[in-house]
Amino acid sequence: MPEPEAHGAARQVDVAIVGGGLVGASLALALAGTARSVLLIEGVAPDSSAQPSFDERTTALGNASRRIFQRLGVWDELAREAAPIRTIHISEAGRFGSARLRAVEQGVEAFGHVIPNRVIGAALWRALQRAGGVTLRVPARVTAVKTDNDGASLTVLDATGAQEVIEARLLVAADGAESLVRTAAGIAAEVEDYAQVAITAAVSTDRPHDGTAYERFTPAGPVAVLPLHGGGYGTVWACAPQRASELLALDEADYLAALQERFGWRVGRFVKVGRRASYPLRLSRAAETVGPRTVLVGNAAQGLHPIAGQGFNLGLRDAALLAESIAGAQGDPGAGQLLRAYAEARAADRTGVVRFTDSLVKLFASSLPGASLVRNLGLVLFDLSPPAKRALARVSLGFGGPAPRLARDLPLT
Numbered sequence: 001m002p003e004p005e006a007h008g009a010a011r012q013v014d015v016a017i018v019g020g021g022l023v024g025a026s027l028a029l030a031l032a033g034t035a036r037s038v039l040l041i042e043g044v045a046p047d048s049s050a051q052p053s054f055d056e057r058t059t060a061l062g063n064a065s066r067r068i069f070q071r072l073g074v075w076d077e078l079a080r081e082a083a084p085i086r087t088i089h090i091s092e093a094g095r096f097g098s099a100r101l102r103a104v105e106q107g108v109e110a111f112g113h114v115i116p117n118r119v120i121g122a123a124l125w126r127a128l129q130r131a132g133g134v135t136l137r138v139p140a141r142v143t144a145v146k147t148d149n150d151g152a153s154l155t156v157l158d159a160t161g162a163q164e165v166i167e168a169r170l171l172v173a174a175d176g177a178e179s180l181v182r183t184a185a186g187i188a189a190e191v192e193d194y195a196q197v198a199i200t201a202a203v204s205t206d207r208p209h210d211g212t213a214y215e216r217f218t219p220a221g222p223v224a225v226l227p228l229h230g231g232g233y234g235t236v237w238a239c240a241p242q243r244a245s246e247l248l249a250l251d252e253a254d255y256l257a258a259l260q261e262r263f264g265w266r267v268g269r270f271v272k273v274g275r276r277a278s279y280p281l282r283l284s285r286a287a288e289t290v291g292p293r294t295v296l297v298g299n300a301a302q303g304l305h306p307i308a309g310q311g312f313n314l315g316l317r318d319a320a321l322l323a324e325s326i327a328g329a330q331g332d333p334g335a336g337q338l339l340r341a342y343a344e345a346r347a348a349d350r351t352g353v354v355r356f357t358d359s360l361v362k363l364f365a366s367s368l369p370g371a372s373l374v375r376n377l378g379l380v381l382f383d384l385s386p387p388a389k390r391a392l393a394r395v396s397l398g399f400g401g402p403a404p405r406l407a408r409d410l411p412l413t
């Protein structure tokens, strides 16, 4: 990868994006060809092993996200390392109900694609460097922010210790769930700890996969087993924090045995596991997604449990609609009216995805009498009911509100 630019000319810009993770880098790329001057500030180099967004995780990308990436010109590169999800299998440990959804029965080729995060990150940053038009500050951190009705002012500290002040007409917080920009803008976030930790790891099995993604609910948390390009699976195992510490301390053989015991034998024998990483799981929800001269996107606006693989897909739709609003507007990109219209247009999708994900976590974690029966009957009925299956298939396409133009395979403006 070419060296990211460390310094450029921008002191006053139309749009400053803080955070060049999955969502911020996607937004910057969407704005790269527009007339707006754009600055992207990211604290960790995209090819660094410490990059928190482009790490060893895999992301299940829905079809709307695929179309957005096609329009951004990165899909061909991603497709080379993407595994299509042709079937989704949902079950509950120790119970009779299970459901199987086949893409072909829903009239789509695949429900989505599983791609390693580092592949997405590398493709986005390469495309940003190719496209030009966006000034990149990386590695550099935003350390302070001031906003008022006229504009935003940011203090940026680079790796050499040099400090710079930048003025922007619009400040975008794409700096993740612990967003400094959100705090500086005085926007509160409601945080609910699920008391679960997700352990992620790539695993190999003794037989090839057939493009099925598995979601297995267990009383302690769900286990997702997602097919990978080239064979094997990406696994996400959510469990209680204490159990997660024990699992992380196990050697390879004992970890594989524990995973096998939890997940069962549907994909054959687990024979090898890659590096394990862990993520505490919580729901964080900003009280507002816009403030004076400020807009929050991706995890800075809402951080979700990965149970339904929706966090990045939702954040990418934030980025696509924001890019469309900025590119389509005449004049000031940080005008209050533009930001309010953006927030209103995103509200239904955001609320729908947050509620859907949170209810799924709680339904399957519930030990209330009867809850298990409801879940099992739900899965059996679901398996028999074409409308219910169609409703779930739509989940991967976005939840209401106007779909961004890029997601509909239209140009940005």
Ligand SMILES: Cc1cc2nc3c(=O)[nH]c(=O)nc-3n(C[C@H](O)[C@H](O)[C@H](O)COP(=O)(O)OP(=O)(O)OC[C@H]3O[C@@H](n4cnc5c(N)ncnc54)[C@H](O)[C@@H]3O)c2cc1C
Pocket: 018, 019, 020, 021, 022, 023, 024, 041, 042, 043, 044, 051, 052, 053, 054, 057, 058, 059, 060, 061, 140, 141, 142, 143, 174, 175, 176, 177, 180, 198, 200, 236, 279, 297, 298, 299, 300, 306, 308, 309, 310, 311, 312, 313, 314, 315
């Ligand atoms: C285990 C797990 C599995 C998941 N699987 C899926 C899935 O299958 N499908 C899906 O859609 N979603 C999934 N998600 C959710 C998805 O990973 C997140 O929604 C996504 O990472 C959000 O991206 P982001 O760019 O908003 O934030 P982040 O990924 O948190 O990136 C924020 C970026 O901002 C930078 N930054 C922070 N502060 C500053 C600062 N002050 N100055 C400069 N830079 C800064 C950071 O270095 C980072 O690069 C999963 C999440 C987890 C935990």
